[in-house]
Amino acid sequence: MKAPTPSLWLIMLLASVIAITPLAIDMYLPAMQTMVTDLNTSMALVQQSLSIYLAAYALGMLLFGPLADMLGRRPLALAGLCGFLLSSIMLSIVSSIESFLVWRAAQAFCGAAATVVIPGIVRHLYQQNTAKGMSYVSMIMMLAPLIAPALGSGIMVLANWQVIFAVLAGYALLLVGLSWRFLPEITRPDDVVKPAFFSGYRQVFANKAAWPDIATSMFASFSFFTFLTAVSFIYISYFGVSEQLFAVLFALNVSALMLANFINSRLVTRQGPQRMLGVGLVLALCCASLLSVFNYLGLGLWYTVLSIAPLMASLGLMATNADAMILMKFPEHSGTATAVIGTLRFGIGALAGPLLGVFYNGTALPFSLLMLAGTMCILVAQLTRFYQLRLQGA
Structure with a gap:
């Protein structure tokens, strides 16, 4: 069909x-x-x-x-x-x-x-x-x-x-x-055997080439959950904005995510998901570093706002392309691959709150550093991919 x-x-x-x-x-x-x-x-x-x-x-x-x-x-x-x-x-x-x-x-x-x-x-x-x-x-x-x-x-x-x-x-x-x-229903060819329940998980975890993309999706989610957990404290409690302005600033970040996905939809067919992920990673490293520096120096609200919005866009860019590359590796186990991605995302996202609590010092700096840490972990994952490709080409 x-x-x-x-x-x-x-x-x-x-x-x-x-x-x-x-x-x-x-x-x-x-x-x-x-x-x-x-x-x-x-x-x-x-x-x-x-x-x-x-x-x-x-x-x-x-x-x-x-x-x-x-x-x-x-x-x-x-x-x-x-x-x-x-x-x-x-x-x-x-x-x-x-x-x-x-x-x-x-x-x-x-x-x-x-x-x-x-x-x-x-x-x-x-x-x-x-x-x-x-x-x-x-x-x-x-x-x-x-x-x-x-x-x-x-x-x-x-x-x-x-x-x-x-x-x-x-x-x-x-x-x-x-x-x-x-x-629509996705029909399976007659000559393809339906997978057993646990075989999909074995296939996903045994594919080492997918590990860097799974890690990328996971740590992008960690940074995103860090933002969700801390954003009301950062904007309302720390910077003292009104609830109305908070809603506008929150909408700005969501709009940045939407814009990133729109740009990706127009360019990814020509550039490829790996290159678009790389663009997102470079942008994320720059914005997360600036965010940390701004909050270390105790600069004002708009320094934080103007660094968080493109950072959120870059996280969306990386997560979307990483997820796509994972799914392309598992055409017969896409449901299982999605389950692995989702479970790891929510699992590591749940760590954001406790870590913010451990490092809380009344400023926005712990939030900034955790966002930077998540981005650095994505960098390590992508460098691991590069190392894998070099080994294959050797």
């Missing part, structure tokens, strides 16, 4: 499915304080729901990645979206924090089933131009974290926090209908 020609509508659908994760994470953040009162609990437990979501999502990716390779992507995506829909409905009617945490984990687990299949579909549709397809999907998907906090705040003005999860349920219902009608 010939793969369908990629269209803008199909790419928008794939991006919309992936967007359930940032929407589920970011939309309810403005409601946390109200939830503490309504559920008669503590802020610590409500905040714990975010960690539970990330953990359940990572666990779901580990399970559903190989299953996508074994069972097919369309049925798994539909099942995951239906589970996400049911969990969101239950979250909108819970009356205790215990029930909220249980259904929050279920929501993340089902969301992983829906989203883990998308990179494999992109790989199938775009073949050698996977990096271009991933750029399109990432660029559109970035609208979700751009609007999610504002959407959650708007709902809280007009209604209660339960409506946030009702809206997520409605969004999932819409995606179920669209996916049932338009989401």
